[in-house]
Amino acid sequence: MREYVWLFPLIFIFHDMEEIVGFGWWLRKNEKMLAKKYPFILKTYNNFSTAGFACAVYEELVLCLAVCIGVVLTDSMLLWGIWLGGLVGCTLHFVIHIGQSIVVRQYIPAVATSVLCMPVSVWLIYISTPEILDKISVKISHMFGRESGWSALGSLVSADKVLLGVLVVVGVVIVTVNVKLAQRMIGWFTDFTENSIRNYEDVKK
DSSP states (O other): OGGGTTHHHHHHHHHHHHHHHHHHHHHHHTHHHHHHHOHHHHHHTTTOOHHHHHHHHHHHHHHHHHHHHHHHHHOOHHHHHHHHHHHHHHHHHHHHHHHHHHHHTSOOTTHHHHHHHHHHHHHHHHHHHHHHHHHHHHHHHHHHOTTOOOOSSSTTSOHHHHHHHHHHHHHHHHHHHHHHHHHHHHHHHHHHHHHHHHHHHHHHO
16 A cells, blocks of 8 residues: 555646646736636736745645655554545545636646546545555554444444544645645745845845
C-alpha cells in the first residue's frame, strides 16, 4: 500500500503545473467575458499573479507531502484516512474543473490534466480503500477486542466503516478549507511582492 502513497502528490503537482502555466493568461484573455457572465471568478482572483499562484500551490504541496510522510513513517490509521479523504477531495476538484469547462464552453487551464488525472485518482481510491479499511479494522480489534465491534447505524454499518467515513470527510474538509486559504494567499503574496518592488524602487530613487 505504501508504494501508492506518493502517487497523490505526483497527481496533484502534475495537475497544478497546468494551472500555474496557463491560468493567468486565461484570466487576462477572458476578462471581459468573465466580468459579464461570471464576475465571482474575477472577484475570487481579484489580485492574481502567477508568482502568487505558485506560492499557493507550494503551500498545498507541502501539506500534501507532510501527510504522505506522516503516513509512511507512522502507518497511522488516522493519517491513512485523512490521506484518502485528501485524495477524494482532489478528485472532486478535478470534477469541478471539468464542469467549469463545460459551463463556459471552452478550455480552462486545469481541465486537460483533470481529465488525465481523474481516472488515476479514482483507481487509486478504489484499490486503497479496502486496504485502509483493513488497517482500521485491525486497529479497532486490537483496541477493543474482536467481539466488541459496534454499529452506529445498525447492523449494516460497522465501526471501521464509520470511522473511515469520518476520516475521509475530515480529509475533504481540509482540502476545501486549504483551497480557500490558497486563493487568499495568492492575493497576499502578490501584494507583498508588489510592495517590495515598489519599496526597492523608491530606495533606488
